[in-house]
Amino acid sequence: MSSEQVLDFTSPAGEAQLEVLAERLRERNYEVLIVDDGAAAKAEVLARLPLGAQVHSGKSKTMEDAGIFQELMESDRYDFLRKRIFKMDRATQGDEIRRLGAAPDYQLGSVQAVTEAGQLVVASASGSQIGPLSQGAKKVIYVIGSQKIVPDLESALRRIREHVFTYEDARLREQMGVATKLTRVLILEQADYSPGRSAVILVRQPIGV
Secondary structure, three states, rough: OOOOOOOOOOOOHHHHHHHHHHHHHHHHHOEEEEEEHHHHHHHHHOOOOOOOOEEOOOOOHHHHHHHHHHHHOOOOOOOEEEHHHHHOHHHHHHHHHHHHHOOOOOEEEEOOOEOOOOOOEOOOOOOOOOOHHHHHEEEEEEEEHHHHHEHHHHHHHHHHHHHHEEEEEEEHHHHHOOOOOEEEEEEEOOOOOOOOOEEEEEEEEEEEE
């Protein structure tokens, strides 16, 4: 695809496109489920978390839109590491915080783009989620809105730079008075060789950025 072509980064994908993507992801060793909306995605995520499970998640727009982040913050059914880390002193417990975030039992998250071939693309300013998603976490659950499907890796990088970065930069400037940075991009070509570590929940309705 020519880099000059106009791409739509916000509209939902059609059912046929979703079904094809699901098959491509299964070929790459992901467990895949297609659901209608954020509420259904939340139900599927929580169904996969055992009572008392150690769970980590960034405060992503997708997790917020689905109500997953709020559920984890307010519920006592899980050991949500973000709540524990908030209470720790970064000056004196920095090493412990780093280790907790690097290898949780369950890492929840999304991606900034997914190609039609099934490559997951994650962009980050801090890089904190890159390690757990790639290898550190015991299990990973992705929630991905269908608007994030793009033709190829070139389009995925365009989506990050032209759409996601713009949103994140504006959000940080408004909330914290600072600009964001794009420092790392992770491309996941496939899940682990052993099945069962990585699940992808595709959401028909747009969710997240």
